């Protein structure tokens with residue numbers, strides 16, 4: 001119906017962009033309303049640090065992903081094929097984000113989960129970069145960029161949280177703390 005002209009003219013370029021920019025975004029995403037983002041206000045995070053402080057705390061690649069919204073290359077992340085039982089935490093602040101119970105093989109090349117661990121785990125933002133609209137997923141505690149969420153995931157949620165391994169830290173079930 002109201003298809004943007006550019007998507008008709010430049011499908012090749014767009015495809016290339018998807019291939020380069022990471023998390024597969026070729027599926028149509030639902031409206032802002034669906035993700036509870038309609039009219040959403042700016043969020044203040046529990047942990048607020050200056051860019052200098054983050055740079056000091058994080059490795060250069062962790063900083064790039066979490067603070068500069070970077071994307072690791074597909075099939076390179078250490079948690080892509082990771083199958084142990086436990087909890088995936090935010091690498092920047094330790095907030096518990098995802099359980100191995102909701103991890104599945106999406107074939108995308110990034111760790112994929114069909115649900116967040118709790119309502120306190122992640123926050124969502126509209127991301128209009130690269131000429132498309134995606135839903136960015138950030139840590140609800142520190143605002144660090146984690147990845148994106150799409151609506152082509154498995155039941156029961158139908159969601160696919162496409163997350164960078166570099167933004168995660170894994171805690172095995174048997175470990176303390």
Ligand SMILES: [Zn+2]
Pocket residue numbers: 090091092093094095139140141142143144
């Ligand atoms: Zn965090």
